[in-house]
Amino acid sequence: MRTNTQNGYGVPVAIVVAGLLIAGAVFWTGSSGSVASNTAEGAKGGEPQGEFRMPDETDHVRGNPDAKIAVVEFSDFECPFCARLHPTLKRIVEENDDVKWVYRHFPLSIIHSRALSAAVASECVAKLGGNEAFWKFADAAFENQRRLGNNFYQELAVSYGINSEEFNSCLKDGSIASEVRADLDEVIKLGGRGTPFVVVVTADGKLIPFSGALPYAQVSAVIEQARSN
DSSP: OOOOOSSTTTOHHHHHHHHHHHHHHHHHOGGHHHHHHHOOEEEEEEOSOOOOOOOOOEEEEEEOOOOEEEEEEEEEETTTHHHHHHHHHHHHHHOTTTEEEEEEOOOTTOOOOTTTHHHHHHHHHHHHHHHHHHHHHHHHHTGGGGGHHHHEEEEEEEEHHOHHHHHHHHOOOOHHHHHHHHHHHHHHHHHOOBEEEEEEEEETEEEEEEEEEOOHHHHHHHHHHHHHO
């Protein structure tokens, strides 16, 4: 798919600008309301409102890549409810060979100051280290949300065998932030108003959206619903 230069949580000018643009996109969502919120209690809804991009080779995929059912999650690395849902979805794909998990970005920059930089760092890890490294980063980010920042991203990247200079160069690449923005634009058009926002895609392409940190039993029920459609 589709990147802080000093210690702590600093980010380069390009990313700051991108963050401001994203914040504007999050705030100005029109009459449908602001998406600057987390969702603790999950809720299922009807069909997504906008055009949905079906999973493809540009996505980050966990589980069986040939699985007929896809769980497409729009998530924020700093969101506590996303962190709660993360192990649930991990368990789902580990236990169901017919389900794959697709990760897309939904950084709520208005309330999560490190969400965008984490998303960019994850994309650089994916670009330089591949799909497996991306998912290692995602696991580590959700397990260590209080550590999110440049030093932590660098530590993770190096541990995955990524060259530090190449990683730093990627973080400064404005096109990476644009790719994150593309995910954000998509989920806003779909009607996502809080994180995490999930769209389950059935074998015949039907869409079953839900939002929030649903417990394992409820996510399993959605998967069963997807199988029966």
